[in-house]
Amino acid sequence: MRREIPLAITIFVGFLLIFSVFFPPVEDLGENFSLFFDIIAVFAFFLGGGNLVRIHGKKLLKRKPDWAFSIVTLVGFFLMLAAGLFKIGNPGDISSNVTAEGSLFAIMYDNIFKPLGATMYALLAFFVASASYRAFRAKNREATILLSAAFVILLGSTPLGALLTSWMPDSLSILEIPNLAVWILSSPNLAGQRAIIIGIGLGVVSMSLRLILGVERSYLGDEGA
Amino acid sequence: MRYRPILLFLLILLCFTTALGQEPTDETEGPPDTVVVDSSLLPAPVTNLQARDTEDDNGHSVTLTWDVSTDDGSGRDDVYMYMIYRSMSPEGPFDSVGVAMKGATEHVNSSSKDRAQPDFMPDHTDYYYQVGAVTVGGLITRSDVAGPVQSYGQFFNMGRIPVFVFVVVFCALVVFFVASARKGADLYVRPLAGIEAVDDAIGRATEMGRPILYVLGLGTAEMVATIASFTILGRVAKRVAEYQTKLIVPCYESIVMAVAQEVVKSAYADAGRPDDYDEDSVFFVTSLQFAYVAAVNGIMLRELPATNVYMGKFFAESLLLAETGSIAGSIQIAGTDEIAQIPFFIVACDYTLIGEELYAASAYLGREPILLGSLKAQDLAKAAVVIIALAGLIATTFGWPGFAEALHVEN
Numbered sequence: 001m002r003r004e005i006p007l008a009i010t011i012f013v014g015f016l017l018i019f020s021v022f023f024p025p026v027e028d029l030g031e032n033f034s035l036f037f038d039i040i041a042v043f044a045f046f047l048g049g050g051n052l053v054r055i056h057g058k059k060l061l062k063r064k065p066d067w068a069f070s071i072v073t074l075v076g077f078f079l080m081l082a083a084g085l086f087k088i089g090n091p092g093d094i095s096s097n098v099t100a101e102g103s104l105f106a107i108m109y110d111n112i113f114k115p116l117g118a119t120m121y122a123l124l125a126f127f128v129a130s131a132s133y134r135a136f137r138a139k140n141r142e143a144t145i146l147l148s149a150a151f152v153i154l155l156g157s158t159p160l161g162a163l164l165t166s167w168m169p170d171s172l173s174i175l176e177i178p179n180l181a182v183w184i185l186s187s188p189n190l191a192g193q194r195a196i197i198i199g200i201g202l203g204v205v206s207m208s209l210r211l212i213l214g215v216e217r218s219y220l221g222d223e224g225a
Numbered sequence: 226m227r228y229r230p231i232l233l234f235l236l237i238l239l240c241f242t243t244a245l246g247q248e249p250t251d252e253t254e255g256p257p258d259t260v261v262v263d264s265s266l267l268p269a270p271v272t273n274l275q276a277r278d279t280e281d282d283n284g285h286s287v288t289l290t291w292d293v294s295t296d297d298g299s300g301r302d303d304v305y306m307y308m309i310y311r312s313m314s315p316e317g318p319f320d321s322v323g324v325a326m327k328g329a330t331e332h333v334n335s336s337s338k339d340r341a342q343p344d345f346m347p348d349h350t351d352y353y354y355q356v357g358a359v360t361v362g363g364l365i366t367r368s369d370v371a372g373p374v375q376s377y378g379q380f381f382n383m384g385r386i387p388v389f390v391f392v393v394v395f396c397a398l399v400v401f402f403v404a405s406a407r408k409g410a411d412l413y414v415r416p417l418a419g420i421e422a423v424d425d426a427i428g429r430a431t432e433m434g435r436p437i438l439y440v441l442g443l444g445t446a447e448m449v450a451t452i453a454s455f456t457i458l459g460r461v462a463k464r465v466a467e468y469q470t471k472l473i474v475p476c477y478e479s480i481v482m483a484v485a486q487e488v489v490k491s492a493y494a495d496a497g498r499p500d501d502y503d504e505d506s507v508f509f510v511t512s513l514q515f516a517y518v519a520a521v522n523g524i525m526l527r528e529l530p531a532t533n534v535y536m537g538k539f540f541a542e543s544l545l546l547a548e549t550g551s552i553a554g555s556i557q558i559a560g561t562d563e564i565a566q567i568p569f570f571i572v573a574c575d576y577t578l579i580g581e582e583l584y585a586a587s588a589y590l591g592r593e594p595i596l597l598g599s600l601k602a603q604d605l606a607k608a609a610v611v612i613i614a615l616a617g618l619i620a621t622t623f624g625w626p627g628f629a630e631a632l633h634v635e636n
Contacts, residue, residue: 022382022389024283028338037447041480048479048509055508066527113516120515124541127548135572193564196580198610200562203581204449205392206603209399211452215595216587218459219452219484 007214014212052077080108149184156181268304268358269295270366276354276374279333281385281635284348284378286335291368294358297327308357308365309334315353315370325356332356348377384635398602406598414600419558419576420589423534426556427464430531436471437461438530440521440546442537442561443514446480449584450562454537455488456587457560461534462492466501474507475524477517482509518542522549535559535574536583539566547573560586 013033020029056070082088083104090096090103099106138144155161161177168176174183210216271291279286289309297304305327310319311334322344325332334354336346346352353372357365406412430437439458444451458474465472474489476482486507493502510520522545525533533550535543535557543559543566550557551573559570560578570577578586585603588596613632620628 018392022385023380024281024378024382025380027283034447037445041445044479044483046479047483048476048512051479051482051509052511055505058505069523113513116519117513117515120518120545121541124545127544131544131548131569131572196564196567199579199581199607200564202395202603202606202610203562203584205395206399206581206599206606207449207453207584207587209396210588210596210599213399213403215403215599216456218456218488218587220487 003217003220006220007217011212011214014208018212049077049081080105083108152177153181153184266360266362267364267366268297268360269300270368271307271356271358272368274354274356274368274371276352276371278374278376279335281379281382283338284376285338285346286333287346287352287354287374287376289332289334289354289356289371291330291356293328293330294366296360297358303360303362304358305361306359307332308359310355310357310367312353312355313351315372319353319355319367346376349375351375382635387632387634395602395606398605399599402598402601402605403595404598406594406601409594412594412597412601414585414589414597415604417578417582417586417589419560419578419582420586422556422558422576423461423590424464426532426534426558427461427468427470429556431468431470433531435531436473436528437465437532437534438521438525438528438550438555439472439474440533440535440537441474441476441481441485442535442539443477443517443542444481444538445478446484448538450538451481453584453587454560455484457534457536457583457590458485459488459492460587460590462489463496466493466496466498469498469501471503472506473524473528473530475510475517475521476507477510478512479509482507514540514542518545521546525549525553525555529553530555533557535561535570536578536586537561539563539570544569544573550574 016026017030017033020026053074056073058064059067059070060074084098087094087096087098088104089107090098090100092100096103099109132150136143136147136150138147155164156178161181165176165178173179207216211219271294274289274291276287276289278284279288294300294304296302307325307327307329308321309323309325309332311322312319322334323332334346336342336344339345351373352375353370354374355367355370357367359365402412427437439461441451441454441458444454446452462472472489474485476485486504489507490499490502490504493499511517524530525546526549530550530553533546533555535546536559539546539559539561540563543561543563547557547559547570557574558576558578559574560583561567561570562580562583564580567577567579571579581603585600588600617629617632620626
């Protein structure tokens with residue numbers, strides 16, 4: 001029964017949601033089921049928080065390697081939780097907005113969390129450079145084509161690209177670097193993307209059918225089939 | 226007679242306050258006494274106003290079509306929007322129920338389906354509509370009244386017949402190939418380099434004595450990509466259990482964590498090593514994108530996993546994770562259906578499952594005939610899509626629009 005009941009729910013809800021796409025009288029079901037999921041997800045927050053405290057608490061108590069990081073995690077977790085729950089430093093009473101200006105929660109969010117998040121995001125620029133360096137080495141024919149296309153697009157996005165080929169006559173304007181860059185993005189690139197998108201669509205339908213028909217059951221912790 | 230000045234004063238005051246209380250000039254209601262409007266300044270009304278029930282919906286909606294005012298895009302060209310009015314009687318009063326932009330020739334007047342809402346519009350009730358052409362100066366000319374019209378729901382969405390046919394055919398293909406596989410038919414499926422590398426990667430981790438890091442992405446548990454990732458995690462965890470390697474699964478979402486824990490636990494049980502399952506191997510990190518990246522990158526640099534597997538939904542963090550893994554010297558296998566992130570994984574990882582290969586991977590990993598049957602149907606459907614696309618290309622090139630129209634999907 002541990003497997004059969006979730007499977008029966010999956011099959012019932014799956015077919016119901018397929019019908020909701022084609023039969024207008026039940027079209028609102030999709031939205032309603034999303035709401036059910038959101039309600040369940042709220043309770044799962046406790047699950048996540050509990051797991052975090054348990055894992056790091058255990059690490060701390062048993063003095064496992066890097067246990068000092070767990071202190072930072074737990075202090076940050078409980079401090080933020082207390083600031084939000086008890087509205088520490090809020091200008092108004094307990095009914096005021098948790099993110100009100102001047103509250104400890106807002107101060108920590110704006111001055112600690114946001115700069116740290118922005119720092120992580122900013123690393124992307126450096127990683128893009130290092131990944132591009134590795135990807136754009138002309139090791140074989142495919143890599144050389146990739147390198148050439150990337151070079152044209154990079155150059156086409158700069159004023160230099162327009163300047164280099166601005167002398168071309170109107171009849172050859174397609175060969176101007178900015179136009180060439182636009183053509184690469186809007187023709188071969190878009191065609192490739194659409195092919196992948198069609199494949200993804202079919203994959204989603206196939207995967208969904210496997211789930212709805214009960215062929216694929218590993219998400220239930222069952223090897224399936 | 227001595228009250229005559231007072232009466233005169235009151236009369237003037239009444240006229241003045243009446244004039245102040247008037248709505249903006251509107252031809253159908255007649256100009257107010259004190260405002261003189263040159264009728265030549267009023268815009269031409271829209272013509273040929275038609276109202277009909279909106280097709281293929283669940284009711285509570287009426288579609289209006291009209292020919293634009295001759296002062297919209299031509300003539301004085303001073304019309305900048307259209308006001309939509311609705312009434313339950315042809316004589317009015319008409320209430321404003323929406324606006325349409327300049328140049329528009331259609332408006333769908335949809336209402337709430339909830340009786341408690343103020344904009345609820347019951348079905349099977351007569352409604353009358355007018356469309357007012359509005360100039361930049363606020364002058365409005367209303368059209369003739371259209372109606373009566375009633376909204377009502379349809380049982381089947383006829384605009385989606387091509388999709389319905391495709392779903393039925395595809396379901397039939399899946400069922401056919403699964404049945405064939407059950408009977409023992411030998412099904413060939415294309416090889417997936419990324420998936421074939423999983424076993425080698427787990428073996429490498431075992432030899433090096435380092436863990437395997439499995440990242441489920443930032444998707445929630447109801448996303449198909451995340452569900453596909455669960456199935457791959459199950460297969461990977463089973464191999465990990467067999468090889469007795471350490472597995473680390475940091476999770477971005479609580480529900481994902483709960484499901485992943487169950488999947489890994491069951492995989493260990495299936496491998497005959499339930500006691501080896503470490504309940505701390507699958508854990509929750511945070512539901513904040515860059516905080517999650519920081520935590521996972523930290524794990525990569527401290528634990529130095531031999532293999533990193535990224536399967537599921539990824540966004541801006543894809544390159545941050547994959548580049549850090551590359552720096553840590555890990556073999557990396559990735560798969561996502563987020564089209565914008567695929568190039569990042571391709572450049573930073575050793576193997577990448579592109580798009581639908583993510584969904585095929587679970588079936589391919591298991592090598593179970595029934596799952597391979599669905600994969601075969603998927604490949605056949607892809608071939609059918611290619612043939613239909615080519616046929617559409619030829620038909621459109623030679624001026625046969627019927628082919629594309631037959632496959633057109635409404636709303």
